[in-house]
Amino acid sequence: MAAAALSRFLPATSRVTLVESDDIGTVGVGEATIPQIRLFNSSLGVEEGAFLATTQGTIKLGIEFVGWTGPDSRYTHAFGAIGRGLGLLPFHHYWLRQQTGSLWDYSVAAAAAKAGRFAPDPGRPELPTGLTWAYQFDAGLYAGLLRGQAEARRVTRVEGEVATVTRDPLSGDVTALVLNDGRQIAGDFFIDCSGFRGLLVGEAMGVPFDDWSRWLPCDRALAVPSEAIRPILPLTRATARTAGWQWRIPLRHRTGNGLVFCSAYLNEDAATAELLRGLDAPALAEPRLLRFTTGRRTDAWAGNCVALGLASGFLEPLESTSLHLVQSGIARLLQFWPGERIAPADRDAFNRETAREWASIRDFLVLHYHANARAEPFWQACRAVPLPDQLAAKLDLFRAHGRIVREGDELFTEVGWLQVMLGQGVLPASYHPLADAPSAEDLASFLDAQRRHVSAVVGRMPSHEQFLRTETRDLS
Missing domain, CATH: 3.50.50.60 (FAD/NAD(P)-binding domain)
Structure with missing residues (x-):
């Protein structure tokens, strides 16, 4: 690079x-990457279709987090916008006031990922989709x-x-x-x-x-490829395990898998067994161990x-x-x-x-470990670790009235912080008082229009695999 x-x-x-x-x-x-990789490729003159074909790449619309607040818990950190703001406030304050449906009902990326669909769609100037994407390759x-x-x-x-x-x-x-x-x-x-x-x-x-x-105690990773899975979903999956988490990254020719874990709570043999049990397709090699600090x-x-x-x-x-x-x-x-x-x-x-x-970025990762609701000793220990000062202040601010302040040009946006905090059970006591300005009827209409917009955008998308076939048809 x-x-x-x-x-x-x-x-x-x-x-x-x-x-x-x-x-x-x-x-x-x-x-697996985040949307900024598209800027890097573009600056080098790398065309998307050729890139996807050359690297066996797939589209990534976000990360699905499974099991972080309990065995059946699931949420997505989706790329792009969630809803549209109104007046001085971002969208989530209006959603917090009424809490109609899931927050992710208002995200084109989350809805498309769940449906296994994708195609670039900017929408209309007055009604953009807020869609952005990255790659898995x-x-x-x-x-x-x-x-x-x-x-x-x-x-x-x-x-x-x-x-x-x-x-x-x-x-x-x-x-x-x-x-x-x-x-x-x-x-x-x-x-x-x-x-x-x-x-x-x-x-x-x-x-x-x-x-x-002291904040991020995992010190080992096991990596193993497995056979390709179908359908190829346009998202990465991160599943919480006994003493860490397992990734799944779907490519066209194989699936990337791995287990990040803490050796103080899980030995390498047990970690290998846990990783292989969690695969969705047969492994193509022996797991490879990486040690890190x-x-x-x-x-x-x-x-x-x-x-x-x-x-x-x-x-x-x-x-x-x-x-x-x-x-x-x-x-x-x-x-x-x-x-x-x-x-x-x-x-x-x-x-x-x-x-x-x-x-x-460190603080954003620490949030995932801190805001967990799992019973294993590793996860209990993660909840007990004193937080970095800026992260503690950010959580206090959100818990009070749902406010999120992006510090300077930090990588993760307010929408990213919002999804992880809500997805992992960090709930505000209230919302911004200015969100009470619309009437209940106007607010209901505002939210309903945004849900219908997301549904319409996703409905006109082809399947993710159909997009990949079309985009790289003449380049493979």
Whole structure:
């Protein structure tokens, strides 16, 4: 992703070298995304139909959360809008006043996902649908697509493993990478994409790691592919289990599955058995174990080196933010791209913005663990953990009168927070008093019109699988 983006946006006088080794495996579980991936693809000129065909991709309209507040509980964190606001207030205050039907009856994405339907539909200017979407795809195939783009734009790919890192004795900046066969790759600026190891920023430059496992205690993941399931629903599923949660990501040629769990409450053998029991189709391989610690490097940019992806930190894939954090890191790097000399002010601003983004996403994930109603010891312990201050304040604000304040440019919108809080049983004592302005009859008519609008939009959509066949018919 970094090489493709840099080759697209840096001046032609810049030279980009990508060092990687086919002998080093990838994590390869980042198959579900959020809608911002469409902006990244568009910026690189990647057309949607070709992308879906090349990566065996499917559409994602949200994440279905199963079992988080009890065995039969179920809700969706759907993308896009839910209802339309009225006057000064967002929609949910009017719904809270009357609570006619489910909140998700007013979401085109949630209704389409439930019906297994999809097609782009902006609606009319005066009556938009609020529909947006992301993708589920084979991450390895996506990497191959981007590699082809990068090499076509004159990125030099060097096959080899980095053995040591050479640094300037005075400034501490990285000057070259020494490969295991003795070759040296010199450069002015380095991007560390070496995964959990953090070869440059962590091992060579010694940037500390801020451990967040007190809030997000899961430290293991098992990943396994299974046979494709039919019909292919346009959503990712996250099911709460004994000491963690299980993902299901439907692709066209297979299904991605995994179990994120806490080893203090569940051993690896029991976790493997739980994962395999929860599959909806036969496994295609043996489960693969990943060990991790949730948290981030205190600085993503140190000296003349920026860490991206797992080299910069790890937040579990509960809300499919892993690839987005790579994407936002690249966008931020381009925003602060250095000139001939690196300005400390630019580097500091980059690190401040990175820290804010990671903390806001962390708090959103912590909400899922905190607001649970399960009986297992792991989940009881999660409820008892003291919350980060900003998350505690956000929950207090919502519980009072249903108010949600988005802090700056944090990733998750008010509608995202609303769905997870209500879906997991965080209920406000009341609603905004201005929502009492419409009469009961006018409010009922307002809500009914919005439900009918959602039904009409979804009703004119083809099935998700029909859309995929049509969209990629001439490209597969």
